[in-house]
Amino acid sequence: MKRSHLVISGLVMVTTLILSTGCNKEPEAPNKSGKTTTQKNGQSPPVVDQEMAFKGEELYNQNCVFCHQADAIGKPGIAPSLTNKEFLAIAPVNFLVETIREGRAGTGMPPFSHLGNEKIEQIVAFLRSHATLPSRIKEVDAQPEAHGDPRLGKQWFDQVCSTCHGPEGNGYAAGGTGTAIGKAGFLNKVSDGFIRTTIKEGRSNTRMLPFAGPNALADLSNREIDDIISYLRTVPSK
Numbered sequence: 001m002k003r004s005h006l007v008i009s010g011l012v013m014v015t016t017l018i019l020s021t022g023c024n025k026e027p028e029a030p031n032k033s034g035k036t037t038t039q040k041n042g043q044s045p046p047v048v049d050q051e052m053a054f055k056g057e058e059l060y061n062q063n064c065v066f067c068h069q070a071d072a073i074g075k076p077g078i079a080p081s082l083t084n085k086e087f088l089a090i091a092p093v094n095f096l097v098e099t100i101r102e103g104r105a106g107t108g109m110p111p112f113s114h115l116g117n118e119k120i121e122q123i124v125a126f127l128r129s130h131a132t133l134p135s136r137i138k139e140v141d142a143q144p145e146a147h148g149d150p151r152l153g154k155q156w157f158d159q160v161c162s163t164c165h166g167p168e169g170n171g172y173a174a175g176g177t178g179t180a181i182g183k184a185g186f187l188n189k190v191s192d193g194f195i196r197t198t199i200k201e202g203r204s205n206t207r208m209l210p211f212a213g214p215n216a217l218a219d220l221s222n223r224e225i226d227d228i229i230s231y232l233r234t235v236p237s238k
Contacts, residue, residue, distance in 0.1 A: 045131040056126030059119050063112060072127055076177040076207055079108070083130035086203045090140045095189050096124045104185035107171060136197075143193030146229035153231025160218050161228065164207060168235050177207050184236040195229050 060072065067079035074081030081087065082096075100120045103111035112120065157169075161181075166174025169182020180186065181195075199220070202210035210216040212225065220228075 045133060046128060046135050048125050048129045048131070050129070052122045052125035053129040054126075055119075056122035056124065056129075059115070059123050060126050063115070064123065067108065071130065074206070077172055077175075080179050081203070081206055082127050084203045084206055085130075085132045086198075086201060088128060088131040089133040089136045090194055090197055092137050092141065093124060093128070095194075096127060097121060098189055099185070100124070102185065104180065104183055106183050107173065107180045107185070109185075140193040140197050141191045143191070143196060146192045146196065146226035146233075148223060148226035148228070148230035150227070150231040150234050152224070153227035153229070156220070156224055156228050157231055160211065160220070169232060182232060182235040187232060187236060192226075192229050195232065196225055199225050199228065 060068075064072070067075075068082055069075050069079070072082035074084075097117075097120055099109070100115075100123060101111060101113045101117075103109045115123075158167075161169070161178075162176075164176045164178030165171055165181050166176040166178070169180055170176075171178060171180025171183070173180065198208065200210060200212040202208050202216075211218050211220045212222075213219060
């Protein structure tokens with residue numbers, strides 16, 4: 001009788017352990033196809049409202065596909081990728097919403113305010129349904145402001161960045177393959193952490209390569225990157 005009691009107690013403990021492990025499992029987020037993906041470190045991409053994303057895909061194909069291409073993969077010299085995994089991991093929702101609504105003055109990106117907030121948010125949901133990496137938005141935006149030397153930053157920008165982004169970050173208008181990062185429509189919407197992270201890490205499957213580290217296109221120091229950011233902040237006022 002005592003032995004039976006011990007066996008039953010052991011089974012209860014094992015069952016409890018299995019159930020608690022299942023409850024504590026990191027929830028998986030659905031991707032565009034409705035399937036779920038979980039990162040190796042246990043973190044998942046942000047959960048997106050699939051109904052909104054479905055409506056957003058239709059709106060995207062009606063308004064955005066001509067420049068940003070199918071699934072928003074972008075085209076060098078025409079329009080950037082809006083579904084790049086590194087971009088989606090650090091781009092705040094408000095940044096996407098405001099860019100679509102207001103456009104980018106001085107570039108080929110017109111405003112789409114006529115769509116209204118609801119439809120714009122649906123397009124953003126469609127874009128974010130492509131996310132495969134955990135969000136780093138809070139971490140990146142919490143980085144300190146750059147306090148570099150804009151004079152040195154201009155030298156670095158001219159040597160390293162202008163080849164793609166054009167003089168003073170004019171972008172495609174200058175014949176480059178990079179976006180117009182010197183325009184107020186971009187700089188007024190992003191944090192220094194967003195620019196810093198992009199310069200350091202680059203974006204996979206695009207022409208934006210990393211510029212920090214021994215294997216990078218140019219091994220820029222933290223100070224040199226902050227010099228570039230400080231210079232960019234002065235460009236719209238010129």
